[in-house]
Amino acid sequence: MPSAPEKQELLPPAAIAPLPRHVGIIMDGNGRWARARGLPRSLGHRAGMQALRRAVKAARHFGLEVLTIYSFSAENWSRPRSEVDYLFSLLRHFVRSDVAELHRNNVRIRIIGERDGLPEEIIGLLEQCEALTAENDGLTLVVAFNYGGRQEVAAAARALAQEVAEGRLAPEDITPQAIARHLHAPDLPEPDLLIRTGGEQRLSNFLLWQSAYAELVFLPQYWPDFNELTFQQALQEYAGRERRFGGIKPCEDKPLQGAASSSGSA
Ligand code: FPP
Numbered sequence: 001m002p003s004a005p006e007k008q009e010l011l012p013p014a015a016i017a018p019l020p021r022h023v024g025i026i027m028d029g030n031g032r033w034a035r036a037r038g039l040p041r042s043l044g045h046r047a048g049m050q051a052l053r054r055a056v057k058a059a060r061h062f063g064l065e066v067l068t069i070y071s072f073s074a075e076n077w078s079r080p081r082s083e084v085d086y087l088f089s090l091l092r093h094f095v096r097s098d099v100a101e102l103h104r105n106n107v108r109i110r111i112i113g114e115r116d117g118l119p120e121e122i123i124g125l126l127e128q129c130e131a132l133t134a135e136n137d138g139l140t141l142v143v144a145f146n147y148g149g150r151q152e153v154a155a156a157a158r159a160l161a162q163e164v165a166e167g168r169l170a171p172e173d174i175t176p177q178a179i180a181r182h183l184h185a186p187d188l189p190e191p192d193l194l195i196r197t198g199g200e201q202r203l204s205n206f207l208l209w210q211s212a213y214a215e216l217v218f219l220p221q222y223w224p225d226f227n228e229l230t231f232q233q234a235l236q237e238y239a240g241r242e243r244r245f246g247g248i249k250p251c252e253d254k255p256l257q258g259a260a261s262s263s264g265s266a
Contacts, residue, residue, distance in 0.1 A: 008229060010228055010232055016232070019238075020192035020193040020215075021066065021192055023191065023235075024191040025069050025196075026206050027052065027069060028198030029197050029199070030224060033225065045083075050224070054227045054228050055231055058227075059139055059231070065140060065189065068141075068142035068191065069141070069144065071144060071145050073148060074113070074147060092122075095128070099133070107133060107139045108136040108140045108141070110130060110142045111143050112147055112184035114147070117146060126143075126145065142185060150205055153183075156183055159182045190211070191211055193214060195217045195218075196218050197220075198223060213246075215238050
């Protein structure tokens with residue numbers, strides 16, 4: 001069954017609080033969506049592109065600052081050549097058919113991932129999108145392409161090791177903050193919410209460092225069935241979560257019952 005656009009109106013942004021600043025999405029389930037319909041996987045990816053447009057629309061509606069999408073992972077190279085080629089052709093299509101409109105809508109596009117290993121022509125297209133939209137200050141759409149979280153952290157470690165080797169950094173200055181400064185987009189806020197569609201419950205090497213305190217929402221729907229209302233539901237789920245970042249709620253800030261008297265020490 002085709003995923004019909006939802007008729008139901010989205011809530012106004014103020015109706016959901018707090019809203020995340022940054023949402024990351026693992027767009028999973030294109031292949032299974034296609035298989036369930038007896039279609040080739042490529043058509044699942046094509047339908048996934050439509051879902052991506054709906055996600056961007058909802059992110060703009062809710063006034064999110066950053067939306068990061070996992071478009072092609074460093075591990076996706078292990079797929080059949082024909083599928084890899086198709087995913088690259090979708091990226092070309094995205095650049096040709098969507099970027100002008102995103103630009104008109106004040107969306108800034110940024111790319112994270114390794115450029116090494118990508119065809120020159122693709123690198124050129126990615127750089128073109130970034131340059132065209134660099135001055136926009138609406139939603140930032142981060143496209144993770146040829147991206148792997150471990151690879152990103154390893155690259156940061158290499159850069160820091162180089163600074164140590166050149167005498168520009170002391171080993172004791174390799175802190176979490178120093179590593180974060182060497183990630184692909186260090187100026188962006190960390191994701192508050194990670195959504196994964198397709199029913200699997202894992203991170204698959206996506207934004208590993210940045211998601212240390214992200215709230216995770218796993219949805220059973222395949223990515224091509226994702227729409228603005230699904231996004232809204234994930235935002236509502238996020239709004240109902242309690243984030244403590246390893247601390248405690250202020251109202252629980254009392255001594256543990258009996259702790260001081262029984263142990264006699266602080
Ligand atoms: C995972 O589904 C999805 C991908 C590997 C590609 C996602 C790409 C798009 C949605 C469109 C491309 C967007 C841009 C900007 C290029 P899967 O194939 O792993 O699904 P499965 O687990 O059901 O097999």
